[in-house]
Amino acid sequence: MDYKTPLAKVRSLGSAHNGTGHWWMQRISSMMLIPLSFWFVIYAKKLTILTHAEISAWLAEPLNSFFAIAWLMTVFYHASLGLQVIIEDYVHCEWRKIAAVWAVKVGFFALGLATVLAVLRTVH
Amino acid sequence: MIVSLKLNKPPQIYQSCSKTLRVKIMSASNRPLSPHLQIYKLPLTGLISIAHRITGAALATGLLFFAYSFFAIAAGAETYLDLQNLLNHSLGQIGLWLFIYALFFHLCHGIRHLIWDAGLSFDKKQMNKNAVIELTASLTLTLCAFFL
Known part of the structure; x- marks a missing residue:
């Protein structure tokens, strides 16, 4: 569905410098995170009780590897979108705002990638 | 005092006075009163x-x-x-x-x-x-x- 008015299309993207993409992706990732969060809570509890050998074996089970990587990719993406909104709301100095948003996006992308690689190393 | 309250900008003392007084100043200055988030009891x-x-x-x-x-x-x-x-x-x-x-x-x-x-x-x-x-x-x- 296209939410933009004809006038908005003519005037392009407005002061937000962005379309409805951010809003939409935040919703998509939030819906994906509803089931994934329940997997995460199970993982967090496992962290407190399983030994290293046990949790490595647990993560190596196909369903858990799948959920781990799906959760990591989605949660880092969703968190960076959310932090972006907070920064844009409270940081008014333009260059600081851009720098902070970029730092969050690059940092969370790198962390997301690194954690996925860590899971792959555990389950290889 | 009253004169300064009629100005469009809140008077200098606005920043330093108590929260209750701020509301009084804001309402006395006849400006539209939006919810003051610092004193507004959030539902x-x-x-x-x-x-x-x-x-x-x-x-x-x-x-x-x-x-x-x-x-x-x-x-x-x-x-x-x-x-x-x-x-x-x-x-x-x-x-x-x-x-x-x-x-x-x-x-x-x-x-x-x-x-x-x-x-x-x-x-x-x-x-x-x-x-x-x-x-x-x-x-x-x-x-x-x-x-x-």
Whole structure:
């Protein structure tokens, strides 16, 4: 569905410098995170009780590897979108705002990638 | 004093005077009075709304710890044991369960945002009812996670 008015299309993207993409992706990732969060809570509890050998074996089970990587990719993406909104709301100095948003996006992308690689190393 | 109150800009003393006096000054100056967030008693729905943002930021911070947990597992038994001891320490346990409660709260209010996005449930009575449902649901989910 296209939410933009004809006038908005003519005037392009407005002061937000962005379309409805951010809003939409935040919703998509939030819906994906509803089931994934329940997997995460199970993982967090496992962290407190399983030994290293046990949790490595647990993560190596196909369903858990799948959920781990799906959760990591989605949660880092969703968190960076959310932090972006907070920064844009409270940081008014333009260059600081851009720098902070970029730092969050690059940092969370790198962390997301690194954690996925860590899971792959555990389950290889 | 009165003259200065009629000016378009609030007088200099505005910043330094008490909150109650600020309201008096603002209403005496005949300017439109919008809710002053610092003295305005937020309704339950308002508190939940700001709590959604605060928990979101807190969850993003706590996420760093759980990101580290995957590195610790990949690194080996010793690093993992250090992390596990930290998590099983009483302070670690408090942190863990606060994180899980924040997560369930953020999830429940997130679902309500999705309902709003569908164009539903904007009625005031329904909003207050939903606020109570969210709080109960997030607490119940946390307790379930704790005991199951």
